[in-house]
Amino acid sequence: xxxxxxxxxxxxLDGHARRTPLLSSPFLDEIAGRxxxxxxxxxxxxxxxxxxxxxxxxxxxxxxxxxxxxIAYSSGNHAQGVALAAAQHGVPAVIIMPADAPQLxxxxxxxxxxxxxxxxxxxxxxxxxxxxxxxxERGLTLIRPYDEPQVIAGQGTTGLEIAxxxxxxxxxGADVLVCCGGGGLTSGVALALEADAPTLxxxxxxxxxxxxxARSLASGGIERNEQQAGGxxxxxxxxxxxxxxxxxxxxxxxxxxxxxxxxxxxxxAAAFTRLKIVxxxxxxxxxxxxxxxxxxxxxxxxxxxxSGGNVDPAIFQTAIATFGDGS
Amino acid sequence: xxxxxxxxxxxxLDGHARRTPLLSSPFLDEIAGRxxxxxxxxxxxxxxxxxxxxxxxxxxxxxxxxxxxxIAYSSGNHAQGVALAAAQHGVPAVIIMPADAPQLxxxxxxxxxxxxxxxxxxxxxxxxxxxxxxxxERGLTLIRPYDEPQVIAGQGTTGLEIAxxxxxxxxxGADVLVCCGGGGLTSGVALALEADAPTLxxxxxxxxxxxxxARSLASGGIERNEQQAGGxxxxxxxxxxxxxxxxxxxxxxxxxxxxxxxxxxxxxAAAFTRLKIVxxxxxxxxxxxxxxxxxxxxxxxxxxxxSGGNVDPAIFQTAIATFGDGS
Numbered sequence: 001x002x003x004x005x006x007x008x009x010x011x012x013l014d015g016h017a018r019r020t021p022l023l024s025s026p027f028l029d030e031i032a033g034r035x036x037x038x039x040x041x042x043x044x045x046x047x048x049x050x051x052x053x054x055x056x057x058x059x060x061x062x063x064x065x066x067x068x069x070x071i072a073y074s075s076g077n078h079a080q081g082v083a084l085a086a087a088q089h090g091v092p093a094v095i096i097m098p099a100d101a102p103q104l105x106x107x108x109x110x111x112x113x114x115x116x117x118x119x120x121x122x123x124x125x126x127x128x129x130x131x132x133x134x135x136x137e138r139g140l141t142l143i144r145p146y147d148e149p150q151v152i153a154g155q156g157t158t159g160l161e162i163a164x165x166x167x168x169x170x171x172x173g174a175d176v177l178v179c180c181g182g183g184g185l186t187s188g189v190a191l192a193l194e195a196d197a198p199t200l201x202x203x204x205x206x207x208x209x210x211x212x213x214a215r216s217l218a219s220g221g222i223e224r225n226e227q228q229a230g231g232x233x234x235x236x237x238x239x240x241x242x243x244x245x246x247x248x249x250x251x252x253x254x255x256x257x258x259x260x261x262x263x264x265x266x267x268x269a270a271a272f273t274r275l276k277i278v279x280x281x282x283x284x285x286x287x288x289x290x291x292x293x294x295x296x297x298x299x300x301x302x303x304x305x306x307s308g309g310n311v312d313p314a315i316f317q318t319a320i321a322t323f324g325d326g327s
Numbered sequence: 328x329x330x331x332x333x334x335x336x337x338x339x340l341d342g343h344a345r346r347t348p349l350l351s352s353p354f355l356d357e358i359a360g361r362x363x364x365x366x367x368x369x370x371x372x373x374x375x376x377x378x379x380x381x382x383x384x385x386x387x388x389x390x391x392x393x394x395x396x397x398i399a400y401s402s403g404n405h406a407q408g409v410a411l412a413a414a415q416h417g418v419p420a421v422i423i424m425p426a427d428a429p430q431l432x433x434x435x436x437x438x439x440x441x442x443x444x445x446x447x448x449x450x451x452x453x454x455x456x457x458x459x460x461x462x463x464e465r466g467l468t469l470i471r472p473y474d475e476p477q478v479i480a481g482q483g484t485t486g487l488e489i490a491x492x493x494x495x496x497x498x499x500g501a502d503v504l505v506c507c508g509g510g511g512l513t514s515g516v517a518l519a520l521e522a523d524a525p526t527l528x529x530x531x532x533x534x535x536x537x538x539x540x541a542r543s544l545a546s547g548g549i550e551r552n553e554q555q556a557g558g559x560x561x562x563x564x565x566x567x568x569x570x571x572x573x574x575x576x577x578x579x580x581x582x583x584x585x586x587x588x589x590x591x592x593x594x595x596a597a598a599f600t601r602l603k604i605v606x607x608x609x610x611x612x613x614x615x616x617x618x619x620x621x622x623x624x625x626x627x628x629x630x631x632x633x634s635g636g637n638v639d640p641a642i643f644q645t646a647i648a649t650f651g652d653g654s
Contacts, residue, residue, distance in 0.1 A: 021348060023370060026411075027438065042603040043350060084353075111354065272643075276369040276636030278603040309603030313651030316599075317644045324640030 001149045001244060003195040006156035006188060009056040013157055016088065017052050018044050020158075022165055022303075025274035031291045035301040038287060039162060040277050042309030046112070048235070048283065049158055049185055049307050050081030050145075056154025057143045058085040066091050068139040073127050075101040076235055077308050078145040083114035094134055096127045102312065146184030147242035155185040159192025162303055163200070172199040174299045175254065177286035179307040180204035180213050181236035183245030189305070190252035203297070204249065204256045205289040207233040207264060207282070212240050213249065214256025222246055232261045232315070235282030235308055257296055263288040268316065269323035271306065278316065283308035328476045328571060330522040333483035333515060336383040340484055343415065344379050345371050347485075349492055349630075352601035358618045362628040365614060366489060367604050369636030373439070375562070375610065376485055376512055376634050377408030377472075383481025384470045385412040393418050395466040400454050402428040403562055404635050405472040406436050414440035421461055423454045429639065473511030474569035482512040486519025489630055490527070499526040502581065503630040504613035507531035507540050508563035510572030512634060517579035530624070531576065531583045532616045534560040534591060534609070539567050540576065541583025549573055559588045559642070562609030562635055584623055590615040595643065596650035598633065605643065610635035 023038045041049035058066060069092035072082045079095045086093035095109050099118040110116050117134065119125040135142060144151065162176060176193065178186045183204070190202040204213045210231055215223040224240045231237055241249065259267075264281045267288035271279045279287070286304040290297065350365045368376035385393060396419035399409045406422045413420035422436050426445040437443050444461065446452040462469060471478065489503060503520065505513045510531070517529040531540045537558055542550040551567045558564055568576065586594075591608045594615035598606045606614070613631040617624065 018348065018350075021345065021370070023345075027435075030438075040603075043348070047601075047603050108354075111357075269640075272605055272640070276367075276374050276605040278599055278605060313596075313599070313647040317648060320640040321644060 001152060001191070001248065003191055005149060005153040006160060006192050009150065009153035010157045010160050012059040013052060013055055013154065016055055017157065019161060020044060023275045023277065027274045028270060028291065031270070032302065033294045034299065036290050037301060037303050038275060039158065039303060039305045040275070041158060041305060041307045042277055042279055042283055046077070046080040046084050047308060047310045048077040048081065049155055050077040051084060052157055053151035053154035053184060054078065054081035054085040054143065055088070057148060057150040058082070058089050058091070060150040061141060065141055068141070069093060070143050071096070071131055071135050071140040072143045072145070073131060074145060075105060077310055079105070079109050079114070080112060080310070082143050083109050083112035087113035094140060096131050146182030147244045149244065152184050152188040152245065154188070156188025156192045158185065158305060159189030160196060162189070163193055163196035166197050166200060171301050174200050174301045174303055175203050175297050176200050176303040176305070177203050177205050177257065177289050178305050179236050179283055179286045180206050180256070181282070182238040182242045183213060183249055184242070185305070185307060186213070186253065187245040187248035190248055194252055202253045203289070204253055205285045206236065206256060206258055207231055207285055208258050208260050210237050211256060211258045212238070214258055216241050216246060217250060217253060217256055220250065233264060233282035233285060235280055235310070236285070257289040257293050259285050259288040259293065263292045265319040266323045267291055268319040272320050273324065277306070278309040278311065279306050280308050280311035281315065328479060328518070328575065330518055332476060332480040333487060333519050336477065336480035337484045337487055339386040340379060340382055340481065343382055344484065346488055347371060350602045350604065354601045355597060355618065358597070359629065360621045361626065363617050364628060364630050365598070365602060366485065366630060366632045367602070368485060368632060368634045369604055369606055369610055373404070373407040373411050374635060374637045375404040375408065376482055377404040378411060379484055380478035380481035380511060381405065381408035381412035381470065382415070384475060384477040385416050385418070387477040388468060392468055395468070396420060397470050398423070398458055398462050398467040399470045399472070400458060401472060402432060404637055406432070406441070407439060407637070409470050410436050410439035410441035421467060423458045473509030474571045476571065479511050479515040479572065481515070483515025483519045485512065485632060486516030487523060489516070490520055490523035493524050493527060498628050501527050501626045501628045501630055502530045502624050503527050503632070504530050504532050504584065504616050505632050506563050506610055506613045506634040507533050507583070508609070509565040509569045510540060510576055511569070512632070513540070513580065514572040514575035516632070517575055521579055529580045530616070531580055532612045533563065533583060533585055534558055534612055535585050535587050537564050538583060538585045539565070541585055543568050543573060544577060544580060544583050547577065560591060560609035560612060562607055562637070563612070584616040584620050586612050586615040586620065590619045592646040593650045594618055595646040599647050600651065604633070605636040605638065606633050607635050607638035608642065
């Protein structure tokens with residue numbers, strides 16, 4: 001896993017992934033007490049940065065392997081990213097999803113051209129067994145959501161873009177806040193910044209109760225979450241940091257920042273009111289850290305990668321109804 | 328009013344206005360029956376394209392005139408655009424607003440550094456009289472919302488960006504749908520496209536009941552709306568096309584498209600679900616035309632400039648609660 005893989009991924013993604021802009025608002029700067037530059041990956045294809053990793057992984061396969069198709073386990077953003085990337089390559093994608101996933105997500109993944117295979121988690125069906133049988137039968141390649149070098153390389157292209165913008169703007173010494181689940185985006189961005197903007201420092205951000213990366217960085221070894229599911233920030237809830245991603249984060253990242261679910265909702269409302277973008281709770285924790293935990297952040301400018309916007313209308317409505325004045 | 332003024336405005340706005348990207352979604356393409364490319368001016372500074380015109384007008388003044396300050400009448404997007412542009416130039420801005428305007432809009436305009444002067448429209452106070460007295464006393468320059476060449480020039484920079492993207496993508500013969508009030512954005516974009524992408528054609532889009540531009544284009548003379556206020560699309564409700572903007576629109580635009588308020592709300596929900604952007608009703612009518620009036624549109628690709636996102640949370644909640652599946 002190295003910077004050359006990220007640069008190669010950027011070449012493959014050129015003209016396919018969207019180069020997201022930087023957004024800002026004087027109102028957010030005032031809350032944060034410093035300039036806040038938001039990298040809105042919710043505007044990426046399929047509504048999250050996951051398309052970068054999915055496209056990178058698909059495009060890195062040799063043509064014969066790719067032609068047989070790919071498989072992924074996901075009920076969320078990774079599913080859609082892989083499905084669209086496969087469709088754009090004209091190859092089959094099988095996505096294993098729980099039968100009780102939201103109907104809209106299942107419909108969306110199918111509409112992006114994927115074959116959705118449902119499993120019944122309540123009755124103990126094992127998604128790995130189902131997936132392995134299908135993969136063996138059809139010669140499908142598994143695309144892991146984060147512990148996979150070409151996926152990390154794709155997510156890292158976000159960091160190349162931030163480095164270029166920071167250098168153009170003459171920004172040094174800033175923290176880069178990243179919504180962190182398994183660490184694919186976090187480690188990829190950290191590697192990109194190490195190469196192209198080494199005075200910038202990545203800070204992983206997690207919701208309280210699911211702060212495995214913050215605790216792992218503090219202890220120096222991989223720590224697990226006690227809870228595995230149920231939080232509002234479902235997109236970034238993973239049991240523990242990845243085997244590939246954690247050593248990169250341990251070497252390059254500053255301390256983790258932990259925010260509450262209420263702070264994530266307030267950040268969603270602030271992004272609605274001040275930036276006119278739609279964030280899901282797990283995609284808003286970075287902005288929440290910038291706005292409400294400034295005492296833990298260094299520098300006159302902070303970057304926040306808001307990583308996704310695939311949120312149920314009811315959850316979004318609650319956030320803006322409760323905190324809709326953006327203060 | 329000519330293309331050279333738009334190019335000069337683009338030079339002045341360089342590094343100040345945001346160059347908005349083009350967004351798209353296969354789901355929107357499917358609804359529309361063609362490729363839909365959305366130019367999200369809701370992501371512009373202050374949440375609408377109005378910042379372009381405000382900054383253009385401020386920056387075009389000679390330094391002595393500008394130093395005395397500017398004045399505008401607006402309860403909405405033009406107020407915020409002028410206020411921020413004046414603050415960035417370090418000169419005073421006076422905004423005349425109705426005393427019963429939403430408190431948040433008044434607070435926002437003040438927070439952007441403007442002096443807000445309230446008038447009581449219920450008791451018959453005349454905003455022009457108040458404004459003219461203040462302007463004479465302090466030597467303020469009036470910045471009109473649309474019938475002002477340097478404002479049109481600023482809005483036209485949106486068209487230069489679309490022309491460049493269309494030419495880069497090899498797109499010819501497409502309609503460009505523009506949310507239309509007084510015609511500042513519509514006429515500016517039409518002039519820019521005439522020069523830089525002459526096979527593209529601007530189509531003004533208005534809400535039913537406020538279709539003065541569509542009727543004026545059809546009759547060849549300026550037609551007024553019977554209703555003057557009260558619609559959901561408040562940002563684009565004007566009594567009639569401008570004296571400067573109408574001849575430009577009459578020469579360059581295709582027929583107007585009229586959408587219902589319900590279609591505007593459905594487009595807001597579709598933009599929420601598929602593009603992860605926040606639109607106000609008046610900023611969504613162009614997308615509504617693309618999605619629901621495809622029979623009136625030419626070409627395999629259509630552009631829609633979604634012009635603003637300054638929407639009350641309650642109105643946004645209603646739209647996504649009612650039409651939140653984005654279909």
